[in-house]
Amino acid sequence: MSTPKAEGRAIRIAPSILAADFAKLGAEVRAAEQAGADWIHVDVMDGRFVPNISIGPLVVKAVRRHTELPLDVHLMIVEPDRYVADFVDAGADVVGVHVEACPHLHRSVETIKEAGARACVVLNPATPASHVESILGDVDQVLVMTVNPGFGGQKFIESALSTVSTIRGWIEERGLSVDLEVDGGITPETIGPAAAAGADVFVAGTAVFGMDDYKVAIDTLRRGARR
Numbered sequence: 001m002s003t004p005k006a007e008g009r010a011i012r013i014a015p016s017i018l019a020a021d022f023a024k025l026g027a028e029v030r031a032a033e034q035a036g037a038d039w040i041h042v043d044v045m046d047g048r049f050v051p052n053i054s055i056g057p058l059v060v061k062a063v064r065r066h067t068e069l070p071l072d073v074h075l076m077i078v079e080p081d082r083y084v085a086d087f088v089d090a091g092a093d094v095v096g097v098h099v100e101a102c103p104h105l106h107r108s109v110e111t112i113k114e115a116g117a118r119a120c121v122v123l124n125p126a127t128p129a130s131h132v133e134s135i136l137g138d139v140d141q142v143l144v145m146t147v148n149p150g151f152g153g154q155k156f157i158e159s160a161l162s163t164v165s166t167i168r169g170w171i172e173e174r175g176l177s178v179d180l181e182v183d184g185g186i187t188p189e190t191i192g193p194a195a196a197a198g199a200d201v202f203v204a205g206t207a208v209f210g211m212d213d214y215k216v217a218i219d220t221l222r223r224g225a226r227r
């Protein structure tokens with residue numbers, strides 16, 4: 001099937017606070033909102049599912065007080081079901097769980113929805129699109145990783161884009177309203193191909209918080225996605 005054009009879909013830019021200055025996180029999040037961010041992306045790492053440790057519900061709760069924007073919480077943790085309610089109580093609007101960490105994926109998705117958040121399922125770059133094919137009608141969002149999760153500032157993995165186009169095809173064929181997000185190595189150069197493959201939500205850590213002017217950074221990404 002032909003790949004639908006990026007035009008016509010709302011482009012959302014979700015700066016990842018992983019690249020922000022954690023010593024002044026409130027100010028960083030407010031600055032991103034002022035600069036035109038659509039969502040705030042929060043990376044939760046447990047040192048087990050990924051080889052790095054980041055933050056937990058306490059930080060989500062602290063960030064919640066500084067912005068009205070949707071908080072898109074990406075759980076890179078084993079046994080995510082155990083913590084879903086804590087993150088929703090802390091203020092998460094979207095909760096993403098990795099299919100590689102969920103032996104009972106449908107139950108995990110229901111756990112998120114019952115807790116009152118939008119449910120997102122996440123695929124590592126080497127995980128086939130087929131792993132979310134049957135659950136697509138039950139989720140609000142799919143996130144395709146374009147780096148191996150665990151660290152910011154890594155190089156975009158181009159081969160993950162075929163997963164994005166396959167999933168975009170299913171969403172269109174079935175007339176679903178599922179957001180399709182990409183995360184990792186998103187820059188003004190890589191965002192265009194990701195948008196052309198069918199993504200409509202773009203996480204960017206280094207390409208926003210690593211820049212001097214967040215507004216210029218976000219505007220440049222948005223333009224890149226429309227090109």
Ligand code: DX5
Pocket residue numbers: 016018019041043074147148149150151152153154183184185186203204205206207
């Ligand atoms: C990677 C995280 C990403 C990361 C993106 O494990 O899930 O959200 O913060 O950072 P950049 O945009 O720098 O690749």
Ligand code: ZN
Pocket residue numbers: 016041042043074183203
């Ligand atoms: Zn992330």
